[in-house]
Each structure stands twice: as structure tokens, then as C-alpha cells.
Amino acid sequence: xxxxxxxxxxxxxxxxxxxxxxxxxxxxxxxxxxxxxxxxxxxxxxxxxxxxxxxxxxxxxxxxxxxxxxxxxxxxxxxxxxxxxxxxxxxxxxxxxxxxxxxxxxxxxxxxxxxxxxxxxxxxxxxxxxxxxxxxxxxxxxxxxxxxxxxxxxxxxxxxxxxxxxxxxxxxxxxxxxxxxxxxxxxxxxxxxxxxxxxxxxxxxxxxxxxxxxxxxxxxxxxxxxxxxxxxxxxxxxxxxxxxxxxxxxxxxxxxxxxxxxxxxxxxxxxxxxxxxxxxxxxxxxxxxxxxxxxxxxxxxxxxxxxxxxxxx
Amino acid sequence: xxxxxxxxxxxxxxxxxxxxxxxxxxxxxxxxxxxxxxxxxxxxxxxxxxxxxxxxxxxxxxxxxxxxxxxxxxxxxxxxxxxxxxxxxxxxxxxxxxxxxxxxxxxxxxxxxxxxxxxxxxxxxxxxxxxxxxxxxxxxxxxxxxxxxxxx
Numbered sequence: 001x002x003x004x005x006x007x008x009x010x011x012x013x014x015x016x017x018x019x020x021x022x023x024x025x026x027x028x029x030x031x032x033x034x035x036x037x038x039x040x041x042x043x044x045x046x047x048x049x050x051x052x053x054x055x056x057x058x059x060x061x062x063x064x065x066x067x068x069x070x071x072x073x074x075x076x077x078x079x080x081x082x083x084x085x086x087x088x089x090x091x092x093x094x095x096x097x098x099x100x101x102x103x104x105x106x107x108x109x110x111x112x113x114x115x116x117x118x119x120x121x122x123x124x125x126x127x128x129x130x131x132x133x134x135x136x137x138x139x140x141x142x143x144x145x146x147x148x149x150x151x152x153x154x155x156x157x158x159x160x161x162x163x164x165x166x167x168x169x170x171x172x173x174x175x176x177x178x179x180x181x182x183x184x185x186x187x188x189x190x191x192x193x194x195x196x197x198x199x200x201x202x203x204x205x206x207x208x209x210x211x212x213x214x215x216x217x218x219x220x221x222x223x224x225x226x227x228x229x230x231x232x233x234x235x236x237x238x239x240x241x242x243x244x245x246x247x248x249x250x251x252x253x254x255x256x257x258x259x260x261x262x263x264x265x266x267x268x269x270x271x272x273x274x275x276x277x278x279x280x281x282x283x284x285x286x287x288x289x290x291x292x293x294x295x296x297x298x299x300x301x302x303x304x305x306x307x308x309x310x311x312x313x
Numbered sequence: 314x315x316x317x318x319x320x321x322x323x324x325x326x327x328x329x330x331x332x333x334x335x336x337x338x339x340x341x342x343x344x345x346x347x348x349x350x351x352x353x354x355x356x357x358x359x360x361x362x363x364x365x366x367x368x369x370x371x372x373x374x375x376x377x378x379x380x381x382x383x384x385x386x387x388x389x390x391x392x393x394x395x396x397x398x399x400x401x402x403x404x405x406x407x408x409x410x411x412x413x414x415x416x417x418x419x420x421x422x423x424x425x426x427x428x429x430x431x432x433x434x435x436x437x438x439x440x441x442x443x444x445x446x447x448x449x450x451x452x453x454x455x456x457x458x459x460x461x462x463x464x465x
Contacts, residue, residue, distance in 0.1 A: 019452060093430045115426030115450020134424050136451055200454060207440075 005031060010307035014121035014128040017137045018175045023182050026146060029303060030156070032312060033147045037299035043073020044311030051104035052078030053097075054131070055111040060272070060294070061131050061140070065108050068301035072311070078108075094123045101126050105309060109133075127308040135171050141271060142175040144300040145230070148293040152267055153227055156183045162221050162262075164190040165232035165252055165277060167197040172271045173232055174201060181205055187212040188221050192248045195234065218254065222261050228289075229254065229262060231270045231277050255279040259287050269293050320355045324400050326373040331360070332389045337368030340388050342464045343417050344381050350374045362391070383411035387444070388459050412438050414446055416465035418457060425451035434465075 008028040035041070050069045054062050062080060069076040093116065101107055101124040109117050110131040117130035117137075132138040150156050161180055163173045167189050177187065177197070187205070189197045189212065196214060205212050215221055218229070231254055239245035253276060254268060270278055270290040282288050306312025332340055334357045346352060351373040360367035376396050377385075385392050386408035394406035414436040419427070426432040427450055436446035439454050447454045455461070 017452060112424070113426050113429045114422060114424050114452070115432060115448070116430060118450050119426045119430055119432045134451070 010304075011310045012127055013308055014117075014124075014130075015139055015304055015308065016118050016121060016128065016130045018139050018142055018178050019137075021139075021179075021182075026143070026156075026179060026182065029143050029300070029307070030147050030150050032303040032307060033143070033296070033300045034151065036303045036306070036312070037151075037296070041072075041302075041306065041312060044306050045069060045072035045074030045309065048074040048105045048309055048311070049103065050074055050076045050106045050108060050305065051100050052076055052108045052131075053100060053110070054078065054080045055082045055109070055116070056132070057081060058110050058132060060297070061110065061138075064297040065129075065131065065301050068298050068305060071298065072302050072305060074305070077103075094119065098123050098125075106305060129304060129308070132171075135169065137175060138171055139175065140297070140301055140304065141172055142179050143304070144293065144296045145172075145176050145269065145271070146179055147300055148269065148289055148296050149228060149267075151292075151296070152289060156180075158184050158186065160186045160188075160225060160227045162188040162190055162218070162224070162226045162229045163197075163232070164218060164229060164254075166195045166234045166238065167191045167232070168195045169235065169238060170232045173197075173230065176230065177201060177205070181208055181210045185210065188215060188224055188226065189213070190215045190218055190221065190252075192216070192252075195238070195248075218252070218258050219261050224262075226262055226266050228267045228269055229258075231268065231274075233270075233273065233275055233277060249276065252277055253279055254282060256281055256285070259285065320353050320369055320371060322400065323353075323371050323373050323397055326350075326371065326375050326397055327377045328395045328397060329370040329372075329377075329385060330367070330393045330395070331362060332368040332370065332385075332392045333363050334358075334366035334368050336389045336459060337370050339459055339462070340368075340370055340385055340392075343388060343462050344377075344384060345464065346370070346372055346375075377406070379406075380411060382406045382408050384414070384417070386410050387414065387457060388462060410438055410441050410444065414438075414457070417462050418446065418455070419461070419463060420448045420451060420453065421455055421461075422448065422451045422453045425453070427451075 005024050005027045008024050097120045107128045108131050112134050114134035114136035117133045121128040167173050234249050267289045268287050337354050353371040355369040357366040382394050395402045396404040416434050418436050427434050432450050435449040439445045439447040444457045445454050
């Protein structure tokens, strides 16, 4: 990794968007995550309190943040749905954030409105970690994706990555595309025409000189020697016609045959939950990274909490 | 019939010329000009550069700030801006696109914090060639033209 990474400090910084990040920032997070995973740094959050404000339900992100806080010796409180909050009494979002920020050292926030976490960071006076703001950003997912790739292949530069499934609405693939482009990836987008990567993202890639291609079927990527295939769920609710959904969903199933076609070294990732995009027959194969990826959410979030509080350097 | 093309010369202040008709009023509204001294607005002058006519705004005793000058570039990139002191042109302002646009551009994304949670409208320049700005909050890019600018 680059020597300048040592210069990066996240102390008191909010983690809001991949767009705010430099490659050094991303390296720092990946490197710190690696340290946390390989050698447990112990209770570096002792005496610290993390407020988790989930204005929108999210089981795995919320539980993974809670676990990260507890494993690091900190305490956490918050809510999992907005029903029980003062929002229902008419309090503004900013007021709620100001009040709760006075009770905590770090604020983790998920909100259905895009930009909510950045707005919170402007009034909180303590670091805010964005755990998802509508269709906009979910940076901690991208960090754990990057870490999983680095852990698996030993580098982040010039990766050959295929992304498959709902590339139109999936914020996970949008953020990951942005991050991988910073490291000069070669990208392959596999989706039905109705769920293609949005034109503005393709234009950004063109402007940055990133090579990419659009394919209709995973089999079309046979000669590309992909390092990773990142699969996302095709959301049923996006289709008016259930028959159309069925045909599309079925054609995007990764099984042993897909892996044979793409090459024995291809690693399969998925942000989960999956429906039937990846056959369970893939689960025991060494190519299957998705459960490791999900578990990497813990060291990634511990690393971030450590960096923004100064508990980790 | 010939008519003397004349708006009174000013001694001190700012002259915004070559605004394509009818954008002078838009310039005045977006910048919130007026209310602090004499301002002359001329609309529809004949102009070789502007077949549809040009507008002129003269603001007396007020030097526009660099941010205001840049905002004019967003509304009327062809406009020229001169700062007048003691009856002569003291400075010809270069008008480049503003790096930030506050308040006057509304985010087209209905689910943005500026539309849902009362965040202040705030855009950053993303691509000068296409006059594209990115919302600070929802991070969506939007192409700016005079029609989607509104007075705060």
C-alpha cells in the first residue's frame, strides 16, 4: 500500500459518501480493517457511546453496527423504526439529531431521505456514519466490499470485476463502481436492458478513462477472465409483469456451470440478502465469498468507529 | 426612426451588459438586486451580437461580489460585467461559472434532504462544459439553465 496512507486521519470526521473519499482514505480503511480482523484490538471504544438512529428498517446493517460497538467495548442505544420517536410529535430531523448527538460520541444513521446523513453531520458536532440514505449512498457496504476483494486477491488496483443483476436501482453497485474506478478497474456490466447501469455513471467512467462493457448474459463474459462477479438481487417490485420478472430472474442465476464458464478463479460476491440469483450449490465452493463478505461488515465497522473516535490510529 | 440608444452613464457601480433579452429581470431577481439605491434596467436593445435583443442592468453605487458576478455567468454567460469608479471602467469582471450555487437552484429529486428535511439548497459544479451541478445532499447531478433558477 502507498506510504501516504499513514498521513490520513479520520479523527472526528464523518463518513458520508464514497465521493468524499480519496484512494488514500480507502486504503486507510481497508488497511485498518485488516488489522482489526487479524489481531483483535480489544475494547478501544470503552467509555464511548454510539447512537444508532434507524429511520428505516435494516436488520443486518443495524445488527452489524451494534455487534461492532459491543465487540469494541462501547455501548450503544437508538431506535430501529421512527415510530417511537419525537418525529411523530412533529420535531424536525435536525432538532432530533442535535439532541441525540448530545447523548453520544458517534452517530450512526440510516434514513430514507437522500442526503439525511450529510445534513445530520452539519448539525451534530460529532462524527456521523452514514448507514444508508435512500437510494444515494451506503459507504460502509462499499468499504466491506473493497476489503473483501483485497483480502481475497491481495490488491485493489486494476481488478477485473463483473457486476450482474439490478444495476439501475442498486446503490451498492453504483458506489462500488465509483470506488473501483478510483483504482483503475476494468468493469463488465451484465443486466437485462431494463436494469442497465444508469447513463450518468457510464459517462463518468468514460470521462475518467475507465474501460467497461455492457453484456446481456454472464456467459458472454467467458473470455474476460473476471477476478470477481458481484451479483445483486433483482427486485420483484421493479417489474409490472410477474412473468417478465420470472424470466429475467431465472436467467440470472449463478450456478456451478456459470463458474465453469467464467473460470475456476472467479470469486462470487453478493451484498445479500439473495433470493435465487446464486444457487446454493455454489455455497461450499471456494469461489463463494458472500458470507465472508457479510461477516467482514464487523471488522470494517469496528475500524471506522475506531478511526473516527481516535480509538484506533 | 432613430432613437438615441442611451441609458444614463453611471459614476460608480456595476454595469451588466449584453444580457440576452429578456433575462435582465431574471438576473435582478436571482441576485436579489434593488432596494439599495438606483438601478436602471433596459430591455430589448438592438444588438449585433444578440439577434433577439439585449438587456442592460446598471446598479449604482454597488460593486457586485465575485459570487454575484459568477451567478450571472449561470444565467447569461454572454453578459459582460464592468465595475465603474469615478465614471470610468475600473475593472472588467471575468464571469466564470460559480463553484457553488446556493439557494436559487432547487433539487429536482423529490426525495432529497433539501426538499424533505429543510436542508439548504446547495450545489457544487460538476462539469463546466455541460453546466452540470451536483446536489451536496442527494448527490444527483442536474443541468442548469435559466429556467430552473428561482429567487430564494
